[in-house]
Amino acid sequence: MSADKVVVRLEQVARVYRQNSLAVHALRGISLEIRKGDFAVLVGPSGSGKTTLLNVIGGLDTPTAGRIWVAGTETGRMSKSKLAEMRLRKIGFVFQEFNLIPVLSALENVEFVMLLQGIPEAERRVRSNALLKELGLQGLEHRRPSELSGGQQQRVAVARAIAAEPIIVLPDEPTANLDSKAGGALLDLMRRLNEQKGVTFVFSTHDPMVVERARRVVRLKDGEIEADERRPE
Template identity: 55%
Template sequence: MSLIKTENVDKIYQDNGVPVEALKNINLEISEGEYMVIAGPSGSGKTTLLNLLGALDKPSSGKIFFENSDYSKLRRKELSSFRLHNLGFIFQAYNLIPVLTALENIEFSMMLLGIPEKVRKERAMKLMAELEIDELANKRPNEMSGGQQQRVAVARAIVNNPRIVLADEPTANLDSTTAKRLLDLMLKMNEQKNITFIFSSHDDKVIERAKRLIILRDGQIQNDKTN
């Protein structure tokens, strides 16, 4: 059974009253534990597709299923809960909460699930040690490098043991060495914890590690190959 399945998904934006077809007839099946990259040139619809898969946006037509349940029809409150329980996000600009320390940023999504403080701290510290960022626990984002922030963002994304982690251009703001280390780390998390990773990127370093590569062009799937 596929973890995520899309059926005839279209996404049309209104740009100053002019309809723009960002995605056309997307049919995809993603299984648990995949390490998948959505690649393509700028404007091909990568981020739009990622947003739809991440329940941040709704399709103009078509359906998106999570374990056979259509979540594209859920209400805002239900979508929030769906994201909290099943998804983790990694953003291009890290997007950590600037007033919280690294430890608190990681704890935050556990707090939203109502996990007791003691358990939160223990789990966050264990994960930080695993990701080799435990020395950053009390640092705020403005005291960390881009690579360090993105590692904290990875920790935040996976600390609740989500079924899927969606990463939008996660290496775009990182230097080459840091990007490679981060990608290796995420690959390790995929292999060790069986977390499904879906990337949107046109970075070669991301693409060359992909176990499955989907190429988008003009809003359509041009190629879908598994390595």
């Protein structure tokens, strides 16, 4: 596993929104490299561009200028369905509000992405069960999201995000809706996945607890990178 392998590269990426006749510059010429095994956080005040940057990296949003490569493939000019395919194969999302599919059980939520990928049922089942067990959700496999606590739901969301073995996981404020105990446990879990399995994480967060545990901190302000600091192991 080469720690230096670049999984995502951004070159002068800008994103301008039009709100009525007003142009909002969410990102201004961001250049950034995410390497395999990174456990990075994007920090900055509200409106600094953290979520937009995550969305652009994950192919949910497309930049108005600049170029992006994910696993060596340029994604900036991909069609909607190509982008969907890219997200399916290479990206894992974790949302602030969990956003599990309400009508599917925990197990089915974890299986969902693998199913879209066409992984056979037996393999899906084995991998999902193993992941849920690893994340401490044994016995809750058949519960629907509404029957799980916030922390449990977010762990299912993490399991869903990593189940299909993406090259990068993008949690957007994952601890914002959790109490400090559940948030801490979730972070420990993700850190363990990062260290043991080499899963790459890029967070956006306001939470000092997240920043504390990160090995790389990218500070954003007004859509620009103010600082990019790597911490020793």
